[in-house]
Amino acid sequence: MSPLTEQELHQLAMNIVGDEMEEMGFEFLSINSKPKKDPQFVALKNGYLHFVVVRAVKYPANPVHYDERLLQKVKDHGVKYKARTYYAGVGLANSRDYSIPVNHNEDYVVNFAGLIEIK
Template sequence: MTPLSEQELHQLAMNIVGKEMEDQGFEFLAINSKPKKDPQYVALKKGKLHFVVVRAVRYPENPVVYDEKLMTTVRDHAVKYKARTFYAGVGIANNRDYEMPVHHEDDYVVNYAGLIEIK
């Protein structure tokens, strides 16, 4: 069994966050699917610009805990564009055993609390 790579886990997280944003009426202006190339999403909603940083988080790490220094840097950049800044941490674990890596052949569970605004 082949475990998902960092890029594949990131893509999975991007898809989960992107679908939620689409369902909430966001209009995507730019999408950057490279891990750690921030922000991943630049989007409009009701005429307001949003910067969204996406992270795939492996169990047992907590997906709502973010790198404050990074998010402050992104927020400070967003302010120049009058944009709001959000963090989207997506916890991903193997459905059979949380301690095992997520494999292509396995189901997985998602722990995603939604977009967290950085003020």
């Protein structure tokens, strides 16, 4: 089995977050699927603009922990557009054995606590 690349893990995280946002009623204005090109999602909901930074997080790292300096920078940028800023960390692990990488054609476990607003 071959492990998913960083880009593939990021795409998987983007799909998980995008599906969740769609269910929550967000309307996507722009989507940037390049890792570390932030924010990944710019969306509208209830007349407000939202910036969402997505990160794929490999086990055992905690997906709710984020780079505070980066998120503050994105938030400061969002203030210019009256946007609310969120972090979406998606924890990913191989379901058979958490200590091995997520592989193609194998089940995986998702740890996603939802959108975390940066205040």
